[in-house]
Amino acid sequence: MIEIKGVSHRFGRTRALDDVSLDIGEGEFSALLGPSGCGKTTLLRVLAGFETPDAGKVTLDGEDLLSVPPHRRPVNLMFQSFALFPHMSVERNVAYGLERERLPRREIRERVDAVLDTVGLTAYARRRPHELSGGQRQRVALARAIVKRPRLLLLDEPLSALDKQVRAEMQLELKRLQHEVGITFLVVTHDQEEAMSLADRIAVMNAGRIEQTDAPVTLYERPRTAFVAGFVGANNLFPGPDGITAVRPESIRICEGDGDGDPDAGGGRLTGTVVDVSFHGGTSHLAVRVPDLDRPVLVAVQGPSRVISGQQVSLSWPPDAAVHVPASTPVSPIEGEEP
Numbered sequence: 001m002i003e004i005k006g007v008s009h010r011f012g013r014t015r016a017l018d019d020v021s022l023d024i025g026e027g028e029f030s031a032l033l034g035p036s037g038c039g040k041t042t043l044l045r046v047l048a049g050f051e052t053p054d055a056g057k058v059t060l061d062g063e064d065l066l067s068v069p070p071h072r073r074p075v076n077l078m079f080q081s082f083a084l085f086p087h088m089s090v091e092r093n094v095a096y097g098l099e100r101e102r103l104p105r106r107e108i109r110e111r112v113d114a115v116l117d118t119v120g121l122t123a124y125a126r127r128r129p130h131e132l133s134g135g136q137r138q139r140v141a142l143a144r145a146i147v148k149r150p151r152l153l154l155l156d157e158p159l160s161a162l163d164k165q166v167r168a169e170m171q172l173e174l175k176r177l178q179h180e181v182g183i184t185f186l187v188v189t190h191d192q193e194e195a196m197s198l199a200d201r202i203a204v205m206n207a208g209r210i211e212q213t214d215a216p217v218t219l220y221e222r223p224r225t226a227f228v229a230g231f232v233g234a235n236n237l238f239p240g241p242d243g244i245t246a247v248r249p250e251s252i253r254i255c256e257g258d259g260d261g262d263p264d265a266g267g268g269r270l271t272g273t274v275v276d277v278s279f280h281g282g283t284s285h286l287a288v289r290v291p292d293l294d295r296p297v298l299v300a301v302q303g304p305s306r307v308i309s310g311q312q313v314s315l316s317w318p319p320d321a322a323v324h325v326p327a328s329t330p331v332s333p334i335e336g337e338e339p
């Protein structure tokens with residue numbers, strides 16, 4: 001549906017977008033994932049029409065989108081801050097965009113009622129934003145974005161203002177909604193767990209570039225760059241002569257002592273000292289300091305850990321647990337500057 005091809009954009013010497021290409025299919029739930037400042041918001045702004053890129057093309061169903069003014073694009077951007085009108089009731093907030101389009105009153109009424117029902121806010125239609133919880137305000141913002149029936153809904157860090165529990169609820173809600181309304185969603189987040197739980201496909205961005213676009217499981221199991229391996233989920237990155245070997249914490253077996261005779265060894269083996277153990281309910285996380293490695297090795301085990309801090313342990317993993325990625329040269333988003 002949407003094709004982004006070779007889009008680049010600079011702010012002064014900052015390369016906010018550097019030759020970005022991405023296809024988004026109809027009805028897909030995609031995510032742009034990357035650290036702060038990597039260009040995610042700039043790409044959304046390009047799609048919404050608030051920024052004109054220096055180079056590249058964007059098409060919607062094969063037609064140029066960049067020459068279409070923002071208010072004529074079938075694209076809606078939902079902001080981080082929700083930007084609700086404080087003096088208007090929930091239903092007026094939701095109706096506002098349709099009133100501006102001068103739609104017949106009856107149609108506005110019907111569409112607003114239907115969308116409030118979809119987001120579960122019918123009982124709150126007369127309230128003002130300050131009389132709502134954070135999660136409810138989030139739903140109003142969503143209702144307002146969906147009621148206009150855009151082809152593409154862009155969501156910039158949609159859940160960042162919510163506390164952890166409401167966030168988890170709203171993640172489920174967002175997925176259900178997307179399914180129900182059949183609108184194509186593109187969400188921006190710097191939270192990899194959120195991207196993994198929401199999206200069918202994730203584009204991982206780093207310094208203005210997309211490093212890999214894949215389904216969450218593929219990104220996790222087959223990262224193609226060291227950045228993706230380190231950013232998507234916890235990982236151990238071991239430098240080697242011809243690249244980096246990435247081994248997930250849950251793939252590492254831990255044995256007390258030097259581990260002689262461990263039948264699983266074959267991928268790799270290291271010995272070290274446990275420096276931290278933390279219990280997370282279903283799993284425990286251990287940090288093991290290994291001579292010659294800058295960072296402790298992370299190990300995840302099921303349930304409580306039998307091993308305690310200060311103990312000598314051996315770590316091993318089977319050959320198929322190791323993913324080899326090229327040692328990427330770090331890139332700087334600032335033109336001409338050393339990273």
Ligand SMILES: Nc1ncnc2c1ncn2[C@@H]1O[C@H](COP(=O)(O)OP(=O)(O)OP(=O)(O)O)[C@@H](O)[C@H]1O
Pocket residue numbers: 011012014015016034035036037038039040041042043190333
């Ligand atoms: N209007 C602007 N003028 C100058 N530089 C800008 C402007 N907007 C963004 N930038 C720079 O462009 C780069 C990309 O910014 P962008 O807002 O797209 O990042 P982001 O990935 O959305 O970050 P965050 O997660 O922190 O919102 C950053 O280095 C930022 O400082």
